């Protein structure tokens with residue numbers, strides 16, 4: 245009962261959030277200067293041509309009217325057609341979504357692995373020079389934003405020691421047998437590890453650039469939380485039972501220290517997804533973010549709307565997933 | 581030969597040997613004996629217990645002395661060996677039952693983990709042992725309790741579990757660090773009685789840390805009085821209550837409410853006695869430095 249109420253409330257807030265995002269985006273992109281029709285027509289087009297196209301895309305109506313028409317479509321799963329490519333927005337956006345999801349998830353995995361390793365090493369060697377070095381490293385990682393890490397990585401591993409691809413999602417000359425756009429995932433399923441290696445070679449640097457600041461946050465927060473937990477009585481009690489430092493950290497302290505970190509990681513992960521917009525551009529990675537920038541440049545209004553809504557849906561889903569994880573890991577909530 | 585023999589143990593803040601926490605502490609606990617360790621808050625009682633069990637905070641280091649447990653000086657053992665040895669023959673009954681159980685783990689594994697991981701019992705044997713012990717500490721429905729999480733149980737219940745867990749591996753020595761201080765007054769008496777009962781049945785030696793002389797008179801045979809990390813007096817409970825040997829002990833005893841008259845007014849330890857005791861400790865410090 246309690247659970248159902250929480251769920252319904254959650255659903256309602258999500259709907260309100262998405263509606264708010266839709267309204268804001270819809271109005272803002274129509275108020276800022278720049279006209280999609282002018283971008284489409286060749287120089288020398290007549291006034292009549294402009295008027296005809298404007299009417300075709302419904303841009304001659306008032307903004308609230310346009311919103312109602314668009315909103316009615318969306319409720320039926322029709323997000324309109326892209327002005328530049330004339331294809332349905334939904335197809336375009338869903339086509340690009342897998343690329344961005346794979347990149348974000350890979351970045352998250354790298355961030356958790358790196359940050360977790362830092363936190364555990366720092367806790368194991370607390371008070372030592374290694375811990376101090378980890379703190380300094382985390383500080384540096386945090387004070388440089390992801391796109392600058394991207395540039396640094398391009399210079400290091402793309403130019404200086406070219407071990408990774410610096411552009412695209414996959415080498416264009418390769419024959420791709422995939423039936424979905426989840427290339428990374430499908431390459432594993434089809435046991436095509438040659439393709440897998442090529443895809444990872446493209447994804448690794450953008451994913452790492454996205455991951456570094458998040459890894460630093462996880463490292464710092466989890467280490468802090470672990471160190472506090474290590475002083476608690478139940479950890480001391482485990483020590484008197486004959487357990488060594490590694491066991492005490494991993495099985496007594498870690499499960500409890502993770503909880504406060506988890507919520508923040510969820511919030512930070514949504515920032516990471518936001519970061520894909522610039523990073524994808526930097527690495528010419530064919531994902532949603534790159535498409536978003538093109539859409540803005542071309543004033544492709546329906547496409548911008550579709551992408552923004554999709555990002556909003558992803559953010560809400562991430563937050564929901566974090567809450568579920570938190571409940572699953574915390575026995576107090578699990579048995580409430 | 582005592583089972584535990586602490587000889588001239590000194591401890592200080594790490595890197596600051598002049599900030600002494602334990603001052604040449606010597607103390608013996610015979611097999612099966614219950615020794616009280618009394619003193620006001622901050623005297624270093626818990627530090628002695630932690631030094632024995634190897635759980636001193638990182639900021640405190642041992643600067644000298646021996647902790648001889650069952651014939652071996654623990655301080656000369658390599659850390660891993662020392663840890664296992666402690667786990668095999670010692671146990672701790674902690675002060676605060678609310679924080680001494682891991683909140684994310686069920687009770688059962690928290691009792692059986694030492695038996696399985698350190699003493700290499702079979703899981704079935706360990707679980708049977710845990711169930712028997714929970715029954716022994718008067719917990720109804722041990723099976724249900726073993727499946728519970730700590731937050732589902734009361735403070736008194738949790739302290740019973742911790743006592744059961746301490747006795748689970750039949751240790752030779754238990755350090756009980758103020759095991760009733762954090763509990764309700766009504767529960768305190770039951771828990772004290774339970775510890776005495778378990779001790780008598782298992783014949784375990786206990787180093788009983790407390791600031792309450794009333795508790796000492798009930799469960800201990802001998803006691804050490806600690807002030808500023810120095811042992812002022814080491815005697816039997818009978819002799820102590822008949823005639824305390826140190827002025828500080830006399831004042832401490834006078835400051836304890838009588839059980840015959842629990843509401844009687846408290847006479848705090850007089851300043852003059854404190855000052856004299858401080859001077860004595862400082863003198864002793866000077867002696868060891870020349």
Ligand SMILES: Nc1ncnc2c1ncn2[C@@H]1O[C@H](COP(=O)(O)OP(=O)(O)O)[C@@H](O)[C@H]1O
Pocket residue numbers: 593601619620621622623624625626627628637639640
């Ligand atoms: N974590 C710590 N680091 C450094 N000094 C400590 C720490 N905990 C306690 N001390 C110091 O050690 C002394 C003894 O403390 P403790 O043994 O806990 O006293 P008590 O007799 O009340 O158990 C106190 O003077 C206290 O200031």
Ligand SMILES: [Mg+2]
Pocket residue numbers: 625626758
């Ligand atoms: Mg204490």
